[in-house]
Amino acid sequence: MKYTIIVCLGFFLLHFSASAQSKKLTIEDCVLKGKNILAPEKINQPQWIEGRTALVYSRKLNGVDCLIKYDWRKKPSQVSWTVGKLNQAFRRLKLDTLTKLPNVIRTGMDGFVFFNNNNLIKYDYRFDSITFHLTLDKKAENMDVAKYTTHVAYTVDNNLFVLMNNGTVQPISNDGNAGLVYGKSVHRDEYGISKGTYWSPKGNLLAYYRMDQSMVTDYPIMDLDEHPAKEHNIKYPMAGMKSHEVKVGVYNTATQKSVYLKINGPADQYLTNIAWSNDERNVFVVVLNRATDHLWLNEYDANTGDFVKTILEEQNNDWLEPTILIQFLPNNNNLFVWQSQRTGHNHLYLYDLNGTMQKELTHGDWDVINVSGISFGKNKIYFTGTTTSPLDQQICCVDATTGEMQQLTKDKGIHSLYLNEYTGDYLDVFSSYQIPKVVSIYDRRGKLRSNILLAENPLKDYKLGQTKIFNITAADNKTALYCRMILPPNFDSTKKYPCITYTYNGPHVQLVTNGWLNGADLWFHYLAQEGFIVFTVDGRGSGNRGFDFEKCIHRQLGTCEIADQMKGNDYLRHLKYIDTARLGIHGWSFGGFMTTSLMTRTPGKYKVGVCGGPVIDWSYYEVMYTERYMDTPAENPEGYKKSALTNYIDNLRGKLLMIHGTSDDVVVWQQSLMYIKKCVEKDKPIDYFVYPGHLHNVQGKDRIHLLQKITDYFKQNL
């Protein structure tokens, strides 16, 4: 059935070669339009209605933002709501009206649940009326709405509260402060943690984090908008230094009491992957030691906090990085899916609560990327994986009963998957380098039922250069590394071009894919238009290639990454159309670390570098990320020394521009400032720029200034 789409999408093909393409990109285009009108159209917030056959999503219809309920089984298949239509119900109840389409938190059988400012609203889509509303504290943040009960957990400053569905407020904590934080994400959002509250399945109990960070050192951030400037301190645990101490509490809305899980071990260990048993009796926590080489999946009694048992343990000589909650098979209190990288790739395993592995669900030289869900009745687990290539993400399912796996998609590119667990229908959101975006509904048999979006090529009027995808061999002489090269429009292979390498090469990030623009930023095409070849190679250590590919960075961040970037550099140098005297390098964050590493640890290989928000010395980066890869400075002094870029300043040749956001709370400003200080001490020329008030990345319209500055720097110096 996929071929049907390809045929009907034929007009998208070869979109970079038609003669009508004459417009040139501007930097303003890249920044201001790159994520909207120059990006493929998409659908927003897709979700299947719980227990029903319909999909809810939002997109523009005739230029107006609409919330859409879509069911291919019905006629008419589509019902839509504009802000105006929704507001009729708000006006009837004299509630504050919406100013834009709400973000729907959940769609039940009887309505959409969403917030409008600090009001929780349930809108019954059947009768177009508001059937329920609650008003929260104006300062409420981190709202988390329980299924079924619709109780709302939220924080005010650093304390945690529940607004019960009867409108009463239950305070869970009252001693929160800057040093003691309740109900918020912990461990600096590492290990898959992005929130601090976890409702039980029936919505009666709330597991939550309590983080004591009073012992963590302060780092000062300067607020330049004050007169005079003021500093405010953030808690920033640096590698090897005191880390915060986390507990998991369970609050019972009936008894209005909390218990803390009785978790053994050092206070600075990691508590991740909080999950509930279906019957709400037990809470599961992955306990990971600070050394991140040993984890225990533990079960605790939700009422008493008592330790019940360790279900399974994993150890790894390099590191462990559990990020995905365990997921029970539907209506099953014993069998659950566990994800592990133990084979060198991320795969799914079926375990029972005694810790016995029942089945190796997936295996092979590829990675499970994202599990969407498990179909009821059939126990089929739907997920995406890099089954055809590390550059692709295909939709697959595996039968938990038989172990039979199927790859449901074939086209090269990136598929995202949204499973309707109730019907077995699934939504396929697809893009490839040729196909901007296709969103399709398939039924449980894999039959295409509807293309709800066929996005037009947003760049059809622009003259873009050719993108080439290929691979080279890593410095280990065996691993394939994927590369992307963007050529200038009107490329002439008999000429010589300057080339900018854009790099990251750090964990979790994959720059080259078979998705739209092959993963490239639109600005790279602007650079190509300005006469540069733009090259990227994802070296060992980077994302979506599996643990074996990643782990060479252990205890030596920078080392194998540099070696692989040098393979890219070698490759460029053998191309006749590259001006080898004019090779540039650019990257941000880990890519800033890499750029500075390459400018000084492989001197002369690049003439000009631009780095942003760079890690200069891993002992100034945070505990959670750094120690996973590097261990502590005391445990690995050689590794820290070898990667500390202040030790290579003498080697700096060529021109290097370093950039930092002054309010960066990820890679702190001190990192680049201390590098500049050392360059001055060593009388080494270097250039510097700051984005005052900006965080780790320069976002918003100020990004125009950033991209112009980088572009100008390469133009003037490369």
Next chain:
Amino acid sequence: MKYTIIVCLGFFLLHFSASAQSKKLTIEDCVLKGKNILAPEKINQPQWIEGRTALVYSRKLNGVDCLIKYDWRKKPSQVSWTVGKLNQAFRRLKLDTLTKLPNVIRTGMDGFVFFNNNNLIKYDYRFDSITFHLTLDKKAENMDVAKYTTHVAYTVDNNLFVLMNNGTVQPISNDGNAGLVYGKSVHRDEYGISKGTYWSPKGNLLAYYRMDQSMVTDYPIMDLDEHPAKEHNIKYPMAGMKSHEVKVGVYNTATQKSVYLKINGPADQYLTNIAWSNDERNVFVVVLNRATDHLWLNEYDANTGDFVKTILEEQNNDWLEPTILIQFLPNNNNLFVWQSQRTGHNHLYLYDLNGTMQKELTHGDWDVINVSGISFGKNKIYFTGTTTSPLDQQICCVDATTGEMQQLTKDKGIHSLYLNEYTGDYLDVFSSYQIPKVVSIYDRRGKLRSNILLAENPLKDYKLGQTKIFNITAADNKTALYCRMILPPNFDSTKKYPCITYTYNGPHVQLVTNGWLNGADLWFHYLAQEGFIVFTVDGRGSGNRGFDFEKCIHRQLGTCEIADQMKGNDYLRHLKYIDTARLGIHGWSFGGFMTTSLMTRTPGKYKVGVCGGPVIDWSYYEVMYTERYMDTPAENPEGYKKSALTNYIDNLRGKLLMIHGTSDDVVVWQQSLMYIKKCVEKDKPIDYFVYPGHLHNVQGKDRIHLLQKITDYFKQNL
């Protein structure tokens, strides 16, 4: 007699044209040698022995630092001490020895008084022995030694103590802290204040400052050497905001009690010019209102603190800036010398304690620069003044009895003067653009008695370009402005050269003089050698031209300064050998303010600017300096708005590099950071650099990096 010198100095003349001059300057030369071996040799710490005929000073003799006692009346005229010779006396007493020549605080009839670490030493030069020593608290700072008694006032942290000459310690305060400071300089060193203690003439009583700055806002300075970075707050009162509150105490070492002078007026007024009556009975203070347009010279009873009387008042529609203590005629408790700019120039007046002006001692279209002293018996006041030209400082004296004034020197250049009040001999330290340094002793009749230094031309081996001094007419179409232009070596008037204007144009500073190198920095000659013409004009508002010249800046900093710099720009544009498309501008501090002003308020007039430590908005600069010229932001909103450079960013054309020391506690870092922030918001290209850990000026060897950066910026962009 001066002509004698000129003849014997004839070999210094024309030192820029001889054929042996072939060496080229380097930036390292300018920074590392510019203040020592490439600067004219000088004598250090000259002082006349109290009540005696001999001069004490230090200099190198045969390459060794020596302390020298010199008396032209004696044979041998010179006795000298090396560190080794002094240390023999230290060893005899088993005291810590000197590691370098001490700074002699005072030379009495019986010895040198100096500190070695925290030991106060009196070295009897007659017998080469140490006759007195006292040990201070290791944390002692701001040591102030009383005449005759040799009691030592000093601070530890923020408290004030006296170490009595019998070795006992008398604490004067005990409640000092960061917000309450005793015995240190106040009012941010404005109004001639550089210390916080003032011993009475006989050394029994101590007047001292007490500053309450608890109400002053904090400004955070980031300490990048900590791991992680820490901030420490300084008290920084910004224009129009709460200012500190100062009192004057008088401590009596006999009663061990303090009284505070009963000074009326608002707590945030300025208390300046603390002076004593000869009989120690009274203390004189100039009370200046915060608006700095009204001052009272008041007399207080030193024992009770009671107000005695106001001796004189001055008012000025623009501002008043009293900086010089009153000075009584020798052995006279009634007549004193008062300095005032009331005529538009700084002049001397003889007053009695009833406030009656007895004599206008000096007058005319020139300024008294510095009074050295008054000769005993003769009552002749010796001073330097700009009698021949604003570019010169000549030695003069005026007879306080007859009012007769004499100019004692004639040669164009800068004379410094050290009067021996006892004998009437005086030391003339002279330099001109031709004469590196001549130090001569004259007797009371003006007869040359000795040339104790005839410095060799330190640049005789270097090939430097010609320096031209000339004047142009200010934007008021009448005032002469002095200019300096340094031409490249091998200048060819048929060619065209890029030109960098170096500017300051703010109060107190005069860049162009008839002194050595005509006041130029050696680096300007480096720039000339690199092919730039380097130009400076001292516009209205700048120093040593008198109050009438300065006052056009009142309530409108930047306005007439820009107009005058534009006259300089016009002048450059009419010269055939200047490439008018390649005009650059550079300045630091007020000169950074001017550079940024000129790049944006006269857009297109300069192609490239480099500014350092710039004031961007006067409402972020400190109370004492800013309100004197600008009044408060509430009193002068238009003036602040007109001078605030964030309002002109839209006009920025060409290239501007802004530089700041991250620990700058004079012009705070926030000033440039907020400018960069606004440039980013307005999408204006600008370049930036920081010197981490540096204060208001980049000093030490890191200055090499700074000058290279500025040079490179002009080379690459101009």
